[in-house]
Amino acid sequence: MTTQIAGEVLRPLNDRPDTESTMLVTDDRPTTLAAVLEKVREVGPTLRAAALEGERAGRHSDATIAALDATGAFNIASPAEFGGAELPVRDQLDVVTEVSSWDGSAGWTVWVGASTNWIPAGSGARVVEEVYGPAWVGPRVAGSSHFPATRGRAKRVDGGWIVSGGPWTFGSDALWAPYTNLGCMADDGDGPHLVGVQVPRDELRFLDDWQVAGMRATGSVSVTLAADELFVPAHRVVDFRDVVAGTLDNGLAGSLWKAPSLGWAFSLMAGMSIGIAQGALARFLERSAGRPIRGTTYKNQLEAPLTHLMLTEVHSKIRSATLMAQANAAETDRLGELAAAGPPASPEYLQHFSARVLAETAYAAKWCAEAIELLQRNSGSTAIMDFEHIQRAWRDARVVTLHGALNLEALSENYGRLMAGIQPHDFAGITTLNRSAASAARNAG
Incomplete structure (x- = not known):
């Protein structure tokens, strides 16, 4: 292949x-x-x-x-x-x-x-x-276009499904994973709904459309099918309401598989922003030693009070993001252990937790991007060179804030509605807030 x-x-x-x-x-x-x-x-x-x-x-x-x-x-x-x-x-x-x-x-x-x-x-x-099961070098998992507006289509036939349409955008890890899970819309007579379709990499073609401002080496290209249509066995096409609710038997025993998926995914996403900011801070301290500040008499940037004030602000933004992400990750583990040992947390609590993690991850991304911008602005003109780590961190961190799941204002409204005793917006897809409701709707159908 x-x-x-x-x-x-x-x-x-x-x-x-x-x-x-x-x-x-x-x-x-x-x-x-x-x-x-x-x-x-x-x-x-x-x-x-x-x-x-x-x-x-x-x-x-x-x-x-x-x-x-x-x-x-x-x-x-x-x-x-x-x-x-x-x-x-x-x-x-x-x-x-x-x-x-x-x-x-x-x-x-x-x-x-x-x-x-x-x-x-x-x-x-x-x-x-x-x-x-098989031996593999690289990531095992990739996914693309798990949103209701996906261009993918799936039609049930004897023994499986016929998949068509595309392209599927933002296929992070698809270049290296053995399978990519594609979002497709299906309709069995009860209205359109999202399904996740597990497709082997040799049935896919990868488009050269990843020309972006940051995160360039991720190769998050769009993918299409190698042919106009693809037959997919029935077990590889799953109603996404079942996927998000974790209702199917997967044969796995660990509590990780009972953990809330939004807590899992977005706690780690915050860690990405935090790490980028930590790396930029370390690089700033390394390159600033003995560097003069133009327009002042300071011969060593690290001895200037204006640097000290800036560093404390940078620290506070990164530290705030870190504490939130660590707390959310720990709570995700606790909820997984609770569900594995007996009755899970209530649907209401899980909905609140999911909404909170999303909002706090968006804030973590914002704060870390702002911290890096402070470092970039105080690094002088040489920090714009393509070989300089700080400028890459600056662009990469901003890309995180633009992820489709991290619309800060929308996430803030949804969590604020819950805090005020009002239900959030009802939407389907990979960031559905009420996983239990998704499962109940599926079973009712």
Whole structure:
């Protein structure tokens, strides 16, 4: 199988000769938080050095994906039954933060690979087996266009579904994952609804349309089907209301699979913003030592009171975001453990928690982007050079704030409505707030 981008045929990392692939897929990936973080810190300077090349190519190199895989970062949220580390969300947060501090695009790729594991887990045991069973280098999971306005269409036929339409946009990790879950609209006579369709990578074609302001190396291209239509077996097409509610048996025992998916995904997303800001701060302190401030008599920027005031503001924004993300990740783990041990938290509490995590993640992204902008503005004209880490962090952090799920004003309104005793807006898709209601609607249908 080959991957085609802009007419150029590339050899994906996992399509090399068997002997070379076997060397890459190892059984000694770190499985504890401390071990994974140690490996990430070891490879961190390499990630940063490769960032500019990745930006210019519009995708990580195979070497970068293999290096991240060797740290265990792509394994932190894989099921223990298939050799995965299956770390708690709170531990996953630390990994995403650490990777992001070295390179925002690498952090995004790890975030997607970890935080979307709930999609195959919510799709049933056969999909879980297909995704996690084979040996693989790189992220296991990718998803694209899980919104009601998706251009994908699915029509039920004997033994499965016919999928058509597209393209499916923002396919983060699709270049490297064995399957991509595509959002499609289906109608079995009870009205249109969203389904998640698990499609193997050799049935997909990748478009060269990722020309963006930041997060360039994520290669979050649009995807289309290799043919006009694709037959997909029935078990790979799941009503997305069942996926978000986690109603299907996936054969997995850990409490992680009972954790609220929005708490999981968006706690980690905040960690991405936090890591990018931490990396920018470290770089600022490194490059500012002994640097004069033009228009003043200060010969060392780090000795100037104006720098001290700015650094405290930067610290406070990053610290505030960090404390919120850590609390949300820990609560996500607690709720998963509660659901695994017995009755879960009430639907009302889970709805409030989901709305709060989304809003707080949007604020974390905002505060971290503002912190980096302060650092950028106080770094002088050389900080605009493409080789300088701070300018890349500045652009990457702003891209996080523009993610389709992080509309700060909309999220603030929804959570504010709940605080005031009013129901939030009722909408379908990947960020549906009331997962229990989604499941009840599905069962009623």
